[in-house]
Amino acid sequence: MKWYDSIKVKLLGFFLFISIVFLSAMIITFYFIRENNLQQNATTATTLATTDILNYIQNTQIKAEEIVLTLASVAKEEFGNKYIEQGVISSILSTDKQNSINIVSGGTWFEPYAVYKDKKDYMLFFNRNKQKEFSLIKDYNAINYRDMKFYTLATETDNNTVAWTNVYIDPVTHISMITAVSPIYKNNTFIGVATLDIKIDEYTKSWNSINSQNMYLIMTDKEGNFIGKSTNLNTHIKENNIYKLNDPQLKEIIQRIKPTLTHTIKNNNINNDLLSKIYFIEKDPIFHDKSVLAVYNFSRTHWNIIIGIPKDKVMAQSNQTFKSVLTIVAILTILSTIVGYLLLQKLFVSPIESINKQLKNNVTKDGQDYKLLEYNDKGEIGLLVDNLNTRTVALDESKKREAKEIKKRLYHEKMLLQQSKMAAIGEMMDAVAHQWKQPLNALSMYSEIIKSDFEDEIVDQKYIDQFKDDMQIQIDHMVDTLDEFRTFFRPNKEDEMFSLLSIIHSVLLFLTKDDLLRHRITVNIEQKDHIDIDGSSNEFKHLILNIINNAKDAFNDNNIEKRNIIIRLINDEEGKRIEIEDNAGGIPENIIADIFKANVTSKEEGKGTGIGLYMSTQIATKHNALLSVKNQNAGACFIVTFT
DSSP: OOGGGSHHHHHHHHHHHHHHHHHHHHHHHHHHHHHHTHHHHHHHHHHHHHHHHHHHHHHHHHHHHHHHHHHHHHHHHTTTOHHHHHHHHHHHHTOOTTOTTOEEEEEEEEOTTSSBTTBSOOEEEEEEOTTSOEEEESOOOOSOGGGSHHHHHHHTSOTTOOEEOOOEEOTTTOOEEEEEEEEEEETTEEEEEEEEEEEGGGGGGGGHHHHTTTOEEEEEOTTOBEEEEOHHHHHHHHHTTOOBTTOHHHHHHHHHHGGGEEEEEEEEESSSSEEEEEEEEEEETTTTEEEEEEEEEETTTOOEEEEEEEHHHHTHHHHHHHHHHHHHHHHHHHHHHHHHHHHHIIIIIHHHHHHHHHHHHSBOTTSSOBOOOOOOOSSHHHHHHHHHHHHHHHHHHHHHHHHHHHHHHHHHHHHHHHHHHHHHHHHHHHHHHHHHHHHHHHHHHHHHHHHHHHHTTOOOHHHHHHHHHHHHHHHHHHHHHHHHHHHHHSOOSSOEEEEHHHHHHHIIIIISHHHHHHTTEEEEEEEEOOOEEEEOHHHHHHHHHHHHHHHHHHHHHTTOSSEEEEEEEEEETTEEEEEEEEOSOOOOTTTGGGTTSTTOOSSOTTTOOSOHHHHHHHHHHHTTEEEEEEEETTEEEEEEEEO
């Protein structure tokens, strides 16, 4: 038995297969659970990372809008009183004592001649000095402020509302800032603009939590100008001279990100003002790895907050849980496999091995008797042992009956064979008598002739020599005939190479010649291909003789007038074979399939034993040949095919 045929190996393989399938299913299940939790984890991570920043930005927006609305209201009420305006405006700008929203400047700007009929351009612009106090800038040497973006934006803004500019650099202070503007109306007439300027460079100071972690953050206005950046990203942007989100160099980075956005994980409103979207990125150009990208949009200001967090960081806790669960599952699976295998080994494999060992050892040396199996089990295995014991008893009894039948059959076959031999001897003796009849008659005639010739005194030396030669010819013929029959009945001690044609000639000329003549049977050898075989020539003569004798009996039984036997010795591409065909009527179809079995005969009861063709097929098998028969051309054709 091969090792892989063992039931132990098969059981172990089965449990390993189940374990692998189970582990694979668990891994796939946990993988999908982890991926499905990515949305929740990403939302939680970005919320934790940006809560303070978003609150700071929203508080900055609210405070700045309150201050600029207050400026617009005061300017409307104190319209024309420059001393009151200056003091009040300065006080309002100083409301944020800690400067938590990074106010750098602010003021009011009016329409031509709106305040004083003799003064076209009038503004009150305050700038925070080094002492952190607001001082009035008397000479604002800028271009026409009414053409500046903050002023035109205010003209397009409704009364008592606030609008925000994009990032720009003030032409006087040269500070990069964003401005909150609110229009000033008097009796529903636009008369000016209130402004509050916030220095954007100060924004990143509140992002220490971002800078200290492995993530990056960008804040832009609606045109893509940078309001703030985390330190790690700021370094990358400065190295590449990038100043706007739509800068060609940054656009290339953004374009590298966009194709990798596989699906939107979340799209909802955090509140009435803040819209967020979260994306999954296959290869982040900053991290050079998978990441989660969160985008927050402030609907009123159109500011954008973009924060990137590595996916591994987002999934760190889930990955740790995933690994722990898989480790526990793998250990439990291995333990279950071992325990299951040991249980099956004890409950099934060991009993089967015990039964198999008993089956192997319970047979006696002579192989004739078997001992019954022993196993104490009330379940299926015990039932199997009982059935095997029952089958063993039945087989043993059947074997004994079969041995008796075989012994009896062999005895009958031996008797049939002996009868066949005696019949063959009788036939051969009859053939010898027929073959000796002619030379004996000739010798008798010679004795009469020599007596007559002696009386006529014509016997001389020449006559005696001729008479001697004629006598010797008849005697030699009788000796040859006797030797041929004696050789036929004498078994060969060793196999030898012999020609089939010579064997057939011997059978036709010596063993069956007179018998064939007496029964008016003509034998023709149509094809005489040379065929040599190794074996017993006498046994093969017996095979040929049996087939010819069967044909002779069939001619007589069927009263065939014109009796012909055709012999063909064929050696071609299909192989070597002998065909012996007669026209004696053929073999009945109901017995032709069993004609070579012992005791099967087509002759009438009492005229045949059925042993001749059985012996012939045994002789053919001994000579590495196959004996077959078929009905054709009004007779039977026996074929001896050599393999």
